[in-house]
Amino acid sequence: MKTVFFYFFLLTLSIRVAAQGLQIKNGDQFPNIPIQNLLNAPTKSFSLTNKGENKFYILNFWGTWCSPCIPEMDNLAKLQNKNMSKMQVIAIADDEPNRLLNYLKKKPSKLWLASDTSATLYQLFGFAYVGQSAVVNAKGKVIALVKTDSINQAMIDQLAKGITVKSTAELKEKPVSNQEDLFAVDSTVQESFSIRSYMIGQQAMSKRYSLNSIYNNRRITFINSTILSIYRQAYHIVSPQQIAYEIPEKEVSDYNNKQSLYCLDLLIKPNSKDSLYQILQQKLPLLMPVKARIEFREMPVYALVNKGFHQEESAKTALSYSFSGKGYESEGASLEEFANDYLSNEFELPVVDETGLTKRYDIKTNVILRDRNGILKSIHDIGLDLVKKTKAMKVLVFYK
Known part of the structure; x- marks a missing residue:
């Protein structure tokens, strides 16, 4: 009983430390935190620091709710079948176990699936989004953080030979401001307009204000957004098929180029609330390149x-x-x-x-x-x- 309690104490302590800011980086030793809730592996819990096999492990963070993740999982399943002696993929999702079991019924696989509804391991790596993977070698060292769609047979062969693989994953930036309203708009402001360049540490998003907000139908906000996404909302374009280009597409949509991202906030007068998008349409050609x-x-x-x-x-x-x-x-x-x-x-x-x-x-x-x-x-x-x-x-x- 003392042994069980001590193990539980160490696990709880490890997770608590993780929640307080520990971030696993490329080159770090993977912490002594077991991967729990494995659904189709030989064991329900697995430790990367005590594997006993000369394999490397790919921790793929995904979800059944993530449409780009599904073909990535199909590709990983094919690679797993070809490289059973070299590697093991552990696909970690924030889905409930029953959703993952339904996935396995549709797509039986030799990938090990794990349910991590608290997203503890995902947060440890600081990934900006799912569809990214951590590669851990036989000694429990993190040797690469990569976008999952970049994993192919050539990469597997390099990893098996101990050749360094370039990390391509996108990680969350440290926020530069915890201010609730980044544009400093409060209830006393009747109208305002602000446009800025890329904000470090903020995730790309757009916001339309709810019925319960004093800004309902009067305000729209974009953070680190492309020209394409801002224009699409301004003109109510619902599908990528309704977009045409007479210029290179990258000039209006390139999230990898932070200089092409914008932060924009528009608040209009209460008596103009039926004209929010028309006013936005009028401003964009004057401000955008x-x-x-x-x-x-x-x-x-x-x-x-x-x-x-x-x-x-x-x-x-x-x-x-x-x-x-x-x-x-x-x-x-x-x-x-x-x-x-x-x-x-x-x-x-x-x-x-x-x-x-x-x-x-x-x-x-x-x-x-x-x-x-x-x-x-x-x-x-x-x-x-x-x-x-x-x-x-x-x-x-x-x-x-």
């Missing part, structure tokens, strides 16, 4: 159609929603908003609402695996379907 215009072009689309829709009608008259790779949940959503804000983001074509249903609904979908079939099943489950058509759609054309 590129311009954009709207054209209408014929293109393939998906039409959202009613096949016995059975979600609850909402008592709310305005939209409140959120979505992730696990699905969509809303109060007061129209099906047009569901198609524009969510489905057009998830599919390769724009999605237009042709259900004929005009009321607002409380909509909830459950996506088991974030791929085309998984998302389609989630909308079939609530009585909707997609039909491919051709339609004249708004297109945003970038030019100088």
